[in-house]
Amino acid sequence: MTERLKQFVRPAAVLVGLAALFTWFGVYDVSSHPVLRFVMWLVTMSVGGLSAIWIIPAVFEWRFAQQNFIVRVALAAALIALPVTASLIAFFLVLGARVSLGALPMQYLYVYAVCAVMVTGGVIVSRAQAAAPLLKAAEAQDVVARFMQQLPVKYRSANLWAVSSEDHYLRVHTSLGEELILMRLADAIADLGGTDGLQTHRSWWVAKDGVADTRREGGKLLLVLQSGKAAPVSRTYASAVKQAGLG
Template sequence: MKLLRRFDVSAVLTPLIAGAVLTVLAPLGTHIFSLPLRALYWISLCFAGGFGAMAVRFGLNRWRPSAPAWLCVLLQSFGSTIAVAPFVLFTSSQSSVWGFFLTLFYIWVIAIVITAFADTAARSRVAGEAADAPKRPALMDRLPVHLRHATLYGVSSEDHYVRIHTSAGDHMMLMRLADIDDLAQPVSGLRPHRSWWVAEGGVDRMVREKGKPTLILKDGTHVPVSRTGARTLRDAGWLT
């Protein structure tokens, strides 16, 4: 559950929107400020709080990525409040320690609302990306880590082993070629030869070598095409 894998525009939009709303509502006695000064105060405060929440989120992603949503929101709101505490200390008109902590409490309540909104939006975005991402073939999960997210080009049979050809290299494993059709789903592919399975997206071009059709994969591998395979490819529209 990594919500900070890359820069998200919401990291800027959320403090801006929250700051604008608080500028209009003018809580905690800030109605006495002029509109520009009130906007500067609340937007600056929201950005400071946002950095505090992001720091906590970074720590959670690293040390406890499976933390429940409520705990993430609670800890981020604490981080946000702590981040703005120095700002509040130097700008607050409160003259007592009690008044200062009461102001921080109100800001913490506001931080919970803002953090809950931002966290929910981030989780919805990540869930949407996961739903839209193409399903990875089960075959790829059997490969070494550095090949699992590569593009599958084809599979060749070598005795009792198969060689998996991908955009990041190849790998041999003990497996039957007959099992590839199921394990490669949802990748579309065909059998141009009894010892080959080829992904449609892995074919770069078709050439003729000694008068016989040959498929060239995107990694440069030459794949022979048998007579039966040629009919299969022709029926599928791969050959004309």
């Protein structure tokens, strides 16, 4: 499944799930056929979702970006509630229900309350998802920094490009040069777990940022490091290297 399709399927599944829940609990109406109620909620929530696509960025990122979070939630919910309320009223009329003008304000307030909860939850989840890659990157930097503490001081601020094993030693390839330390490759790979790199050979681990180019010699893939040195890719790790976008 492509990433573009996933971006469509996930919110669609949420809308269907919410429509099913509202239908099951008989919100507003329990007398009409369940299928009709489900269609009503699906359409209504779709209207709200489509409205939110335009309204939430406009409120939170463009015109009211400097306003208090609660103010922005209240404003976005108020705007989204307008088309949602209109779609609900339209369905009530289609079902033959009588809608009095005096009941419209209370109907709008009910919809507004639901929209406020959903906008708050949606914004919080979106921010958490946006922060996740940054948090992961920060954690990876911490892992690399701890690993680099094993090198002489002059190398500790360098960018880590790769590590390769030489007998009982480990050659650490960095932007400031190379250095040997007494360590097994397996232990180094364990220490570097969670960083943006991968094992390419039984004796090599390479950071993705350390790769400048690729080439082939005798049908074998080589990853050319920023230093110009080439890291071999064995058949065992060829698939992982390709999935990482380096093959």
